[in-house]
Amino acid sequence: MQDKFFAKKRLNSILITSLLLLITYGAITVTEYDVVKGFASIPEAIEWGFNNFYPDEKSLEKLPKIWEKLQETLLISFAASTVAGMFALVFAILGSNTTRVNSFIGTLARGIATLFRNIDVAAWAMILLFSFGQSSLTGYFALFFVSFGFLTRAFMETIDEVSNSSVEALTATGASYLSIIIHSVIPASIPQMISWLLFTIETSIRSATLVGILTGTGIGFSFNLYYKSLNYNAASLVVLMIVISIFTIEYISNYIRRVIL
Secondary structure: OHHHHHHHHHHHHHHHHHHHHHHHHHHHHHHOOOHHHHHHOHHHHHHHHHHHOOOOOOHHHHHHHHHHHHHHHHHHHHHHHHHHHHHHHHHHHHHOOOOOOOHHHHHHHHHHHHHHHHOOHHHHHHHHHHHHOOOHHHHHHHHHHHHHHHHHHHHHHHHHHHOHHHHHHHHHOOOOHHHHHHHHHHHHHHHHHHHHHHHHHHHHHHHHHHHHHHHOOHHHHHHHHHHHOOOHHHHHHHHHHHHHHHHHHHHHHHHHHHHHO
16 A cells, blocks of 8 residues: 555656656747757856956945945835734734634635735736836835735734634633733734744845836846946946845844744
């Protein structure tokens, strides 16, 4: 019986691998991509990067402007993620199997979260461009919607995982719904929720660069401007600042996680 089970798993793995290889071959054929030429160009690309894509003395003069745009991007990312976290907490409580008011509201909250979560941030940016144009508000809402969808789902799972037994105990004692939320659900879930929020902030900062290119704002706009004007030295300085900020935020986030978890 066990041999048949493993044989079936091996067969499924072979079929899936074959399907993926077939899809890959089809994509290469349709796009007329030269695999050999692509791999052969890697050393040349690396050489070009070392020769052209690095900050020089002239590009450092643009550092104050780049820092200003980076601050704008970081603040938008923080604001979008934290405000989304507040809304997500409400929807997570309404949608969680442990704390939902009724099945209809629970399904509705889950449906809204799924809708916002499954639309990519770039798609949201392009959709919102029609309403708000190229502005910081467009980038803010694009990051907000994606963060809201993701955090709502993450908070729901957190509530279901850590609060089920305590909610049942308080319900048995006749505690009110609001008391259960305030004295049980939120205290038990808040450390994990903060961890998810920090992760979302990191993700938003990464996504904000792409959103900035689409919306013409923030650090993404600076990179796009310098790159299209062939000012590769300044563009490389933008990339370097983004990388430093991402690693810094990640270090701070990991430190906070170690403290609270």
